[in-house]
Amino acid sequence: MPAHAKDLVQHLASFVAETTYAGTPPEAAETAKKSILDTFGVILAASGTEPAVHGLVDLVKESAGRPESSILAFGGKAPAMMAALANGAMAHCLDFDDQTPWGQHASSSIVPAAFAVAERLGGVTGQDMIAAVAAGQDIFARLRCNVTWKKDWNLSSVMGVFAATAAAGRVLGLSQEQMVSAFGIATMQSSGVMELVAGTGGDVRGMYAGFSAKGAVLAALLAARGVTGVPTVLEGEFGFFKTYFADYDRDAILNGLGRKFEGAGTLYKLWPTVGTAHSHIHAIIELLNENGLHLDEVKQIRLHVGDYHDLMCRPLQERRAPATLVDAKFSLPFLVAVAAVHRGVKVSHFTTESLKDRRVLAVAQKVVTVSDPTLDWKLELPPGRVELEMIDGRKFQKVGSGVPGNSEAPLTWDTIGQKFRDCASASVRPLEADQVIAAEHLARHLESAADVVELVRLLAPPN
Missing domain, CATH: 1.10.4100.10 (2-methylcitrate dehydratase PrpD)
Structure with missing residues (x-):
């Protein structure tokens, strides 16, 4: 001063x-x-x-x-x-x-x-x-x-x-x-x-x-x-x-x-989850929809993560299958799995029963993380990158940009x-x-x- x-x-x-x-x-x-x-x-x-x-x-x-x-x-x-x-x-x-x-x-x-x-x-x-x-x-x-x-x-x-x-x-x-x-x-x-x-x-x-x-x-x-x-x-x-x-x-x-x-x-927010997960959520939804992919064809889901993303992935097994509703909204592997199964994320996807959804838990088990310091959180919300490896060897990758609700795609009065x-x-x-x-x-x-x-x-x- x-x-x-x-x-x-x-x-x-x-x-x-x-x-x-x-x-x-x-x-x-x-x-x-x-x-x-x-x-x-x-x-x-x-x-x-x-x-x-x-x-x-x-x-x-x-x-x-x-x-x-x-x-x-x-x-x-x-x-x-x-x-x-x-x-x-x-x-x-x-x-x-x-x-x-x-x-x-x-x-x-x-x-x-x-x-x-x-x-x-x-x-x-x-x-x-x-x-x-x-x-x-x-x-x-x-x-x-x-x-x-x-x-x-x-x-x-x-x-x-x-x-x-x-x-x-x-x-x-x-x-x-x-x-x-x-x-x-x-x-x-x-x-x-x-x-x-x-x-x-x-x-x-x-x-x-x-x-x-x-x-x-x-x-x-x-x-x-x-x-x-x-x-x-x-x-x-x-x-x-x-x-x-x-x-x-x-x-x-x-x-x-x-x-x-x-x-x-x-x-x-369009989705009821921690904001730093929205880019990965958007990326997985677009990857599946744009390429007409089915989850049973996916061998592995790789989440490229910066420092704060990584907090939402550790310990990995607990984040794949969160024990509480509060943890679920901060567990990136689980959130990506919810988005992949439902092609969206809603309040109704977070109930005590939904934490045991076998479809979501099965997809979450396919999630692994790849450290990427370029995605560290400095000021702006960091982007997320998702890579899919298919059983037949094909690979698809996408950065989650244009996330609904973010500055480049703000929600309107009607959406709110x-x-x-x-x-x-x-x-x-x-x-x-x-x-x-x-x-x-x-x-x-x-x-x-x-x-x-x-x-x-x-x-x-x-x-």
């Missing part, structure tokens, strides 16, 4: 406090609305397809407290912090939530936190919610692409709590000074090691966004009550950047702040709407068709909403 310069937290806090809907670029506003609809859809799907969330939701309901904010899909209300925990956990546990072009997930922390606070507060307009979400997405993207990541800390939760705090603070109308404090308080919830993501076994990998969403609500509410944070929390001698990263680009983080909203580049409807159909509590249609319409036109709680009411049963 240059001598006598203000800590970055001061700049970010000013940006959040001053962000308005009118000053939000149209593309960033559209992105915010898409992310709200997309995140709510994924939450609904998770409620009915991921058994692990039931224990967390049960605990939230058991703890009870002041009924401020809704638990989506399951119904009932809890204090805003706890509703954010429950909804945030569901928002990421299918790995179906949106991501930046460089990976990692912002909206699964931002949206649950912002809506929990909005419901507690009441009377938050759609325009204010859009501005809040867009501000949080911008901060997340700026931080994500301008740090030197050593792949040790989980960036989605380490940075997600700041993005969600920005959104929650903007919903509350915090001043610049209060936002500085909120960011400082949020550092107490900025955590998460990569072993939680890369290791096998356990359920928490899928739920981490709940913790950053809860921490954000806590930080914003404490700041609103006058609790202060350290004003050098990001760039101080023992601050955020020195603790977590080898280096960061201060000038790039500040470049265009308040004018260009980097979150406008948010990407939406269809995804929302598909996700809603998997909710733990079935929704009426008119509810789903109304929710989609309201999200697409959220700038006209007098109170965003209207959207929540469509998707949260009263009890």
Whole structure:
């Protein structure tokens, strides 16, 4: 940090406090609305397809407290912090939530936190919610692409709590000074090691966004009550950047702040799996379809992998036959096998029964890996290359480019709407068709909403 310069937290806090809907670029506003609809859809799907969330939701309901904010899909209300925990956990546990072009997930922390606070507060307009979400997405993207990541800390939760705090603070109308404090308080919830993501076994990998969403609500509410944070929390001698990263680009983080909203580049997933697997998934589907190949003709499937791909392949036998639904979405050999068998990947392909699908497991046994350092994850999501060796000796190879949902083939409103409807159909509590249609319409036109709680009411049963 240059001598006598203000800590970055001061700049970010000013940006959040001053962000308005009118000053939000149209593309960033559209992105915010898409992310709200997309995140709510994924939450609904998770409620009915991921058994692990039931224990967390049960605990939230058991703890009870002041009924401020809704638990989506399951119904009932809890204090805003706890509703954010429950909804945030569901928002990421299918790995179906949106991501930046460089990976990692912002909206699964931002949206649950912002809506929990909005419901507690009441009377938050759609325009204010859009501005809040867009501000949080911008901060997340700026931080994500301008740090030197050593792949040790989980960036989605380490940075997600700041993005969600920005959104929650903007919903509350915090001043610049209060936002500085909120960011400082949020550092107490900025955590998460990569072993939680890369290791096998356990359920928490899928739920981490709940913790950053809860921490954000806590930080914003404490700041609103006058609790202060350290004003050098990001760039101080023992601050955020020195603790977590080898280096960061201060000038790039500040470049265009308040004018260009980097979150406008948010990407939406067509497939409910970790984003770094999508290129291999796309490649195997295209190889089979374009060449008219049958799986019983395939002798071996070679996945060319970089460093992060390799994490999803070790230990290989466990990744071929994952034991949990959470592990399945992060196991590249299994995911490629699912895509090969079904020529696509859907939420319905991840059930306790589907983990035992003999067709998928048989194909997964044919998967081997080939190390390729040129595919290491540096900033942009790395491509994947798949090679098929047939029983008759023929070989086919393809790099997965033009992946649906990536920057070169972004999902449209119509596709995101269809995804929302598909996700809603998997909710733990079935929704009426008119509810789903109304929710989609309201999200697409959220700038006209007098109170965003209207959207929540469509998707949260009263009890």
